[in-house]
Amino acid sequence: KLSLGLVVLPFVPSSIVQGQEQEVRNERPNIIFIMSDDHARQAMSIYGHPIGKVAPTPNIDRIGHEGAVFQNNYCCNSISGPSRAAILTGKHSHKNGFMKNWAKGFDGTQQTLPKILQANGYETAVIGKWHLISKPTGFDHWMILDDQGEYCNPHFITENDTTRHLGYVTDLITKYTEEWLDGRKDKNKPFFLMMHHKAVHRNWVPAERHYHLYEHTTFPLPDNYFDVYEGRYAAQMQKMNIYCDMYEGHDLKMVTGMDSDSLLFDPWPHAFLGTMEPDECRRFLDAYRDRNNEFHSRKRSFKEVAEWKYQRYLQDYMGVVASVDESVGEILDYLKCTGLDKNTIVVYTTDQGFYLGEHGWFDKRFMYEESFGMPMVMRWPGHIKPETQVTGLTQNIDFAPTFLDMCGIEVPRDMQGVSFRELVETGKKPRDWRKSLYYHYYEFPGFHSVRAHYGVKMERYKLMHFYVEDKWELYDLKTDPTEMHNLYGKQGMEKVTAELMAELARLQKQYEVPQNLCK
């Protein structure tokens, strides 16, 4: 039965990798969309960054090696709820109505990807972080974390109740995902599963088996860790600096002194140590004791403390990544064992990028590359060749149209994203592929004090406008990939600036951005 006025097209694979023909069945594919939270591109070894080299992610990389790695994938608004809403709807924030994390709930009556898939015969489920201040719609099964969710013994919400579940959040989500896959009612139906981890979100509490994993690892400090933000107004005004703004107890697990069990500043104890059972809490504090004692064993300069904090941050962050990577490995093994791997598209991505000490920061929100970029890998045997590199500009608003296209379902005209199926299946950019991306961040005032801004990214240049304060920034990503030198207003940049301004205006018109949202 069709609804929403949609047409199911006969499923014809648009390209078949030689030698794998026998594996491609003329069936609509299943989709497992695995999305973590705040997982930086720098922290996935397939992207070749020095951090990924020190702490590799072999299972996530496996998806990319067996399929495609997206080199230029971006979000449209670098924050959780808005990115999730863009993925569900294929629309920019101003169109789907979810522009900030905390303003109002997602309007679940609108058209969404799971609803369309469901109406076209897919069994749909979401398990894990939802973070849209609303009940999921369009899912046959849902089991979501309460708000951001807790790392230890988290609460899950279902249609019936909210219950605390004993265990580590990443492992529980993996378990419930496999249980759902096992228990699907009609195994002849294709399925669409959104598996959404809480990890790697703040405050970076590793699974107990990983407490010591990176304890003695030294991570490479970014060159611009001590950035002073010259010529960049909004960067000067933010509050997301590792050595100034990170909470020493909550985030860095620092204690008051030698052999102390009292954390330094932790504004939300109920969401951290308070979630652990007494024996778990003891083992946690014991695990950090020697390294915290070592910190207190001598006096350190401001710079030394700042560098120490970076190491502690990365050790915990990558410890949390380790369990996500294990989870991905487990799901891939599950698919192989059950034979589902042959006709299942597997995606691993995250809701937006993140800073791992670049500019001295953690968190996201800015249109600078680290947080604007969204790492993504995708495998689909018989359709995506191993080791495919996707270099065209893609964005989270494209996911819904792409999945519909891959499932042989017509893409509704009002979706603003476009299908990148051809890009990923051929590894080549169609000639008319987009040359620019639009970005718009709204959440100010808000956590971390990042000023509202919109902007345009083209292959080489990026223009950003912090519109409330009317401050512009322009970067040449070829000569300045870490965006340290604001070229706006500099001599010789007039022509480039005019071109970017025109492109920005064109995109705002194309996407129908109301002018009152740009002031």
Ligand code: SGN
């Ligand atoms: C929490 C975090 C912030 C983070 C937002 C949004 N503080 O409020 O650091 O920016 O979530 O993150 S915490 O100490 O409570 O974790 S998002 O990924 O959900 O958008």
Ligand code: CA
């Ligand atoms: Ca996030």
